[in-house]
Amino acid sequence: MSIDQAAGGTAPPTSSTVVALSGGVGGAKLVLGLAGVVDPSTLTVIANTGDDFDHLGLRVCPDIDTLVYTLSGLSNPDQGWGRAGETDHVMEVARTLGEETWFFLGDKDLAMHITRSRRLAVGESLTSITLDICERLGVDSRILPMSNDFVSTLVETADGVLPFQHYFVRDRCEPLVKGFRFDGAETAIANPQVLNALSDNRLRAVVVAPSNPFISIDPILAVSEIRSTLDGTPAPVVAVSPIVGGDSIKGPTAKMMRELKIDVSPVEVARRYADFLDGFVLDVVDAQLAPQIEAFGIPVQTANTVMDSLEDRVMLARVVLEFSDALSRRAGDNSVTE
Amino acid sequence: MSIDQAAGGTAPPTSSTVVALSGGVGGAKLVLGLAGVVDPSTLTVIANTGDDFDHLGLRVCPDIDTLVYTLSGLSNPDQGWGRAGETDHVMEVARTLGEETWFFLGDKDLAMHITRSRRLAVGESLTSITLDICERLGVDSRILPMSNDFVSTLVETADGVLPFQHYFVRDRCEPLVKGFRFDGAETAIANPQVLNALSDNRLRAVVVAPSNPFISIDPILAVSEIRSTLDGTPAPVVAVSPIVGGDSIKGPTAKMMRELKIDVSPVEVARRYADFLDGFVLDVVDAQLAPQIEAFGIPVQTANTVMDSLEDRVMLARVVLEFSDALSRRAGDNSVTE
Numbered sequence: 001m002s003i004d005q006a007a008g009g010t011a012p013p014t015s016s017t018v019v020a021l022s023g024g025v026g027g028a029k030l031v032l033g034l035a036g037v038v039d040p041s042t043l044t045v046i047a048n049t050g051d052d053f054d055h056l057g058l059r060v061c062p063d064i065d066t067l068v069y070t071l072s073g074l075s076n077p078d079q080g081w082g083r084a085g086e087t088d089h090v091m092e093v094a095r096t097l098g099e100e101t102w103f104f105l106g107d108k109d110l111a112m113h114i115t116r117s118r119r120l121a122v123g124e125s126l127t128s129i130t131l132d133i134c135e136r137l138g139v140d141s142r143i144l145p146m147s148n149d150f151v152s153t154l155v156e157t158a159d160g161v162l163p164f165q166h167y168f169v170r171d172r173c174e175p176l177v178k179g180f181r182f183d184g185a186e187t188a189i190a191n192p193q194v195l196n197a198l199s200d201n202r203l204r205a206v207v208v209a210p211s212n213p214f215i216s217i218d219p220i221l222a223v224s225e226i227r228s229t230l231d232g233t234p235a236p237v238v239a240v241s242p243i244v245g246g247d248s249i250k251g252p253t254a255k256m257m258r259e260l261k262i263d264v265s266p267v268e269v270a271r272r273y274a275d276f277l278d279g280f281v282l283d284v285v286d287a288q289l290a291p292q293i294e295a296f297g298i299p300v301q302t303a304n305t306v307m308d309s310l311e312d313r314v315m316l317a318r319v320v321l322e323f324s325d326a327l328s329r330r331a332g333d334n335s336v337t338e
Numbered sequence: 339m340s341i342d343q344a345a346g347g348t349a350p351p352t353s354s355t356v357v358a359l360s361g362g363v364g365g366a367k368l369v370l371g372l373a374g375v376v377d378p379s380t381l382t383v384i385a386n387t388g389d390d391f392d393h394l395g396l397r398v399c400p401d402i403d404t405l406v407y408t409l410s411g412l413s414n415p416d417q418g419w420g421r422a423g424e425t426d427h428v429m430e431v432a433r434t435l436g437e438e439t440w441f442f443l444g445d446k447d448l449a450m451h452i453t454r455s456r457r458l459a460v461g462e463s464l465t466s467i468t469l470d471i472c473e474r475l476g477v478d479s480r481i482l483p484m485s486n487d488f489v490s491t492l493v494e495t496a497d498g499v500l501p502f503q504h505y506f507v508r509d510r511c512e513p514l515v516k517g518f519r520f521d522g523a524e525t526a527i528a529n530p531q532v533l534n535a536l537s538d539n540r541l542r543a544v545v546v547a548p549s550n551p552f553i554s555i556d557p558i559l560a561v562s563e564i565r566s567t568l569d570g571t572p573a574p575v576v577a578v579s580p581i582v583g584g585d586s587i588k589g590p591t592a593k594m595m596r597e598l599k600i601d602v603s604p605v606e607v608a609r610r611y612a613d614f615l616d617g618f619v620l621d622v623v624d625a626q627l628a629p630q631i632e633a634f635g636i637p638v639q640t641a642n643t644v645m646d647s648l649e650d651r652v653m654l655a656r657v658v659l660e661f662s663d664a665l666s667r668r669a670g671d672n673s674v675t676e
Contacts, residue, residue, distance in 0.1 A: 057456025087427050093449030097474055099456075107445050111431030114452075118395025118437075136435055 016204035017042045018321070019197050019235075023216025024051070024066040025080035026250040027209030030240060030320070031141075032070050033313030034207065037321060040071075040140035044197040046226070048211070049126070049145045050153035050182055050219030053165050055103050056094060058113035059120055062165075063216065064130055064143060065112060072137040080250070083108045102170045127191055144197070146220045149188040153219055154181040164215065173252040177259040180214055185222035190229070198229045205324035206230065208239035210305060212253045213272050214260075227276070236278035236327040238320055240305055241266035244283040249306060267292045274298060279327045281305060281320055299327060354542035355380045356659070357535050357573075361554025362389070362404040363418035364588040365547030368578060368658070369479075370408050371651030372545065375659060378409075378478035382535040384564070386549070387464070387483045388491035388520055388557030391503050393441050394432060396451035397458055400503075401554065402468055402481060403450060410475040418588070421446045440508045465529055482535070484558045487526040491557055492519040502553065511590040515597040518552055523560035528567070536567045543662035544568065546577035548643060550591045551610050552598075565614070574616035574665040576658055578643055579604035582621040587644060605630045612636060617665045619643060619658055637665060 018038050020031050022045050031045050045067055052061045062081065069075035069083055076084045086106030095101045105113065112133065119129045125148040134143055153164040157175035167175060198206065211217055221227045230237060243266045248254040254264045262268050270280045270293040280298050282290060283305040290300040301323040307313045356376050358369050360383050369383050383405055390399045400419065407413035407421055414422045424444030433439045443451065450471065457467045463486040472481055491502040495513035505513060536544065549555055559565045568575060581604045586592040592602045600606050608618045608631040618636050620628055621643040628638040639661040645651045 056452050057459055058452070087425065087445070089425055089445035090428060090449045090452065093446045094453060097449060097453045097471060099449075099453050107425070107427035108431045110448070110452075111428045111435060111437075114394050114396070114428065114448075115432060115435045115437050121395055133435060 017200050017202045018205050019044045020207040020209055021046045021220050022209040023048045023211030024063040027211035028066050028070040029307040029313050030209045033317030035141050036314040037317045043141040045143045046194050047143055047145055048216045048219050050151050051164050056099055058117045060113050067143045071139040144191050144194050146223050147188040147191050151185045151188050152183040153215055177256045182219045182222040188223050190223045190225035195229045198233045203235035205235050205321055206233055206237040207320055210240040210242040212251055213269055214256050230276045236324045237276055238279040238324045239273050240281040241269055245285045279323055355538050355540045356543050357382045358545040358547055359384045359558050360547040361386045361549030362401040365549035366404050366408040367645040367651050368547045371655030373479050374652040375655045381479040383481045384532050385481055385483055386554045386557050388489050389502050394437055396455045398451050405481045409477045420444055482529050482532050484561050485526040485529050489523045489526050490521040491553055515594045520557045520560040526561050528561045528563035533567045536571045541573035543573050543659055544571055544575040548578040548580040550589055551607055552594050568614045574662040575614055576617040576662045577611050578619040579607055583623045617661055
């Protein structure tokens with residue numbers, strides 16, 4: 001958000017919207033909280049699709065699906081990804097037939113990949129397919145792939161360059177990380193609905209979920225039009241730290257930071273996002289780090305960011321939105337006093 | 339078989355082979371019987387692929403799969419097609435996601451279509467895929483698609499031209515049949531392994547299974563090189579009647595004959611095959627029709643052709659092969675006395 005925009009002087013929008021940038025499991029928790037705080041139909045989620053890959057010849061979009069299952073209430077609460085009550089009949093036979101089965105796909109989940117692959121093959125866009133699936137599964141929020149073009153996260157490791165899911169699932173994040181590439185991101189056309197959502201005058205907040213900065217948020221930002229539109233978005237951009245107490249709540253963020261010789265600290269996350277960030281939400285256990293982040297010119301809010309229960313998710317979402325609202329007012333005040 | 343070939347004068351082959359032409363359920367019964375009578379590794383089955391179609395975006399080959407499941411012992415004995423102990427988890431979700439579900443695919447069966455579709459998409463031939471699947475599922479016989487090219491049976495009906503599975507499964511064979519077309523058959527390249535099998539000097543018999551002449555055997559014959567190779571095959575070609583007592587044992591053969599104004603009689607089946615047939619196996623209940631078939635110059639053998647039990651299948655297979663052997667000897671004798 002720029003000061004100019006915040007001080008735009010137009011009447012306050014009658015119904016506000018919220019946009020979240022999210023990867024999979026960790027991000028989906030906060031997204032579910034947001035959907036519990038605002039009218040879910042006013043919430044748009046920009047999903048990372050850099051993790052997408054073809055498995056058993058089917059297009060799998062892990063982050064989209066985690067968001068869909070989480071928001072539809074179909075998710076497996078124990079693992080955070082996949083569906084509850086899954087069976088493995090297809091996968092068991094696929095193994096017998098010589099298919100690679102290191103990436104598990106449950107029977108119900110497979111129907112998603114089958115229908116998506118069929119529709120992609122006949123030329124329908126990933127956005128159109130995803131929105132239709134959301135509607136059919138009762139998800140009132142919009143889950144939007146960052147692009148309809150295929151972008152593929154590659155992990156540069158000590159063992160060579162690995163496609164993301166090979167690194168993440170097959171090799172269990174064991175290879176030492178040296179860097180990341182987002183194949184196709186440079187030429188990928190940003191999802192027009194994403195750009196519209198980020199430019200919407202009714203926008204109340206853009207929330208960067210506590211997802212992995214390297215493999216969940218960076219691929220979204222690597223689509224250049226999304227990054228530039230984020231700069232001009234009319235609402236505050238607020239990120240929630242994925243690092244709490246010197247470790248990542250979920251997934252390999254901390255391990256990656258160590259291997260990349262980056263301090264495992266929310267400060268470093270805030271530093272990465274500093275160019276476009278209007279506010280940063282820090283866990284209460286890291287409150288002492290606030291001054292270091294504020295030194296970047298980024299206001300800080302502390303909160304309990306560890307989301308164990310649904311109440312935790314809703315509570316954090318409320319704090320994030322109220323913090324964003326405060327940033328809006330402050331920006332407005334600043335412009336008035338300037 | 340031509341007389342010349344039968345009298346070829348070369349030493350009898352040390353190990354003989356058998357070829358069967360087959361559609362799905364009905365044909366697979368006799369094929370299973372043949373695999374119980376001869377060394378299964380010497381049996382080659384030429385499968386109709388005119389029924390193949392894409393469902394849920396996956397390539398489904400019903401006749402190949404029925405043969406694979408029957409010979410591997412995985413088939414559902416009650417319905418004759420599909421696998422035993424199936425579940426419907428994928429299909430149930432696919433319905434929720436708006437997919438067409440009038441053609442049921444069980445979860446285990448789906449793994450077959452998924453792996454086949456994946457491998458076809460990367461350029462592997464249907465033959466190579468099918469043979470690999472046979473090996474993995476413990477099928478010792480060779481199941482060969484008639485062609486690696488896509489051939490599509492179309493049913494000309496009073497309601498218009500229908501893709502075969504729409505006619506057969508979706509519309510339950512209700513539309514009045516006027517004729518058939520085999521799209522792609524004219525340009526389809528015959529499977530080279532099929533031509534080799536039909537030309538093999540060790541060949542003992544070519545068995546036309548009691549499959550539907552119009553939609554299971556005719557598509558195979560519509561591949562012109564298969565038809566011409568059948569003319570020159572070194573072994574007797576023996577067909578088993580799919581019509582018993584004025585009706586078809588299985589499927590819509592009799593209904594189609596009525597609608598095409600053809601007598602529902604084994605005589606009419608023999609007439610269709612007359613050009614390439616060396617012998618015809620008639621059910622005992624139709625023994626009185628033998629003279630009409632013999633009038634075409636086709637020797638007739640009667641047998642119990644209704645295969646309820648595995649013993650029935652093996653018994654019929656034995657009769658068919660012994661009949662074929664007798665035709666071989668007779669052809670040899672004829673040439674000697676000429």
